[in-house]
Amino acid sequence: MKWLLTFILLIMLEGCQNPPNYVKLEGLAQGTSWHVTFWSKDSINNAEINREIDQQLAEIDLHMSTYRPDSVISRFNTMNSTMAVGDDILGLIQIAKDVTKKTDGCYDLTIKPLFDLWGFTNNQLTIPTESALQQTLTYVGLHHLTIANQTLSKDSPEVHLDLSSIGQGYSVGKVADVLKRYNIDNYLVEIGGEMVVHGTKLDGSAWKIAIEKPLPEQRAMQKVLLIDFPQAIMTSGTYRHYFDHQGQRYSHIIDARTGKPVTHNTVSVTVLASDPSWADAWSTALLCLGSQEGIAVANSNGIKALFIDDNKGVLKEIKADSYKKMKNIELN
Structure with a gap:
């Protein structure tokens, strides 16, 4: 009889437990905001998770921020010698090298001198002379960097490294890693619009991810994606982020091959992948190429990419083959 009473008591206690609810955390980092939404059947110390996320993002900032003079990247940019930069930075450079090669050099992490030259760093357009442009291009290219024995070196002090086109994806992945350490299987992590999802919503349905309509004067949805897989x-x-000057638009996306802002009509590229760093790099790289050149690159590399072109205010979607193969991903 005692075991029966115990069994009944356990059932009653289980029935009294509160059902899981969404937990939402948020904060500021990397010049933008971050948001985390998750649910779990287990009891979770939300404040502890929030602290770990803040600590993780602060550590990434100390390694990769070009706005902090004490960051690893900033110190590397101001010196001309071999430096131990950490496995995280070296890993991102290796990903970028592969993307750079497959885009014929359009995408490149050493593009910062060109940003400075065109005035994007200080938000003041400065159209360079051809001689200044060609001189700056001599400092651009991942071939200027050498990785050896877990260290990084460059062949000229003018070579500057900028991880902003891949670092936010890396950050999203590291925040997701914090949740995984707490055995949280159902979550959405977002930093500055870059996202990673895992599991499902509380009701078992897919996470709904909005793709913004790529028009400068609007805040509207282009489409909604339904994602129920990692x-x-x-x-x-x-x-x-662009300048309009004398009837011409200068995009902040600079083609490292020419040193000039891109002039094609592609205004947005969304990439889906299991690796957030890889996806971040490729979304920028394919945007650099534009849909006409980029769709062939996406198809040959199996990239799930959605290009959006703006033809005088008329938006057109171009979908890579791997994107088309995903079933029931778009909310009709």
Whole structure:
């Protein structure tokens, strides 16, 4: 009889437990905001998770921020010698080298001198002379960097490294790793619009991810994606950061091959992949190429990419083959 009473008591206690609810955490980092939404059947110390996320993002900032003079990247940029930069930075450079090669050099992490030259760093357009442009291009290219014995070196002090086109994806992945350490299987992590999802919503349905309509004067949805499998969703666009000068638009996306802002009509590229760093790099790289050149690269590399072109205000979607193969991913 005692075991029966105990069994009944356990059932009653289980029935009294509160059902899981969404936990939402948020904060500021990397010049933008971050948001985390998750649910778990286990009891979770939310404040502890929040602290770990803040600590993780602060550590990434100390390694990769070009706005901090004491960051690892900033110290590397101001010196001309071999330096131990850490496995995280070296790993991202290796990913970038592969993407650079497959885009014929359009995408490159050493593009910062060109950003400075064109005035994007200080938000003041400065159209360079051809001689200044060609001189700056001599400092651009991942071939200037050498990785050996877990250290990084460069062949000229003018070579500057900038991880902003891949670092936010890396950050999203590291925040997701914090949740995994707490055995949280159902979550959505977002930093500055870059996302990674895992599991499902509380009711078992897919996470709904909005793709923004890439028009500068609007805040509207282009489409909604339904994601119920582990996936990073990274979007890069030209429609928020640009200069208009004498009837010409200068995008902040610079083609490292020419040293000039891109002039094609592609205004947004969304890439889906399991690796958020990889997806982040490719969304920028394919945006650099534009849909006409980029769709062939996406198809040959099996990249799930959605290009959006703006033809005088008319938006057109171009979908890579791997994107088309995903079933029931778009909310009709």
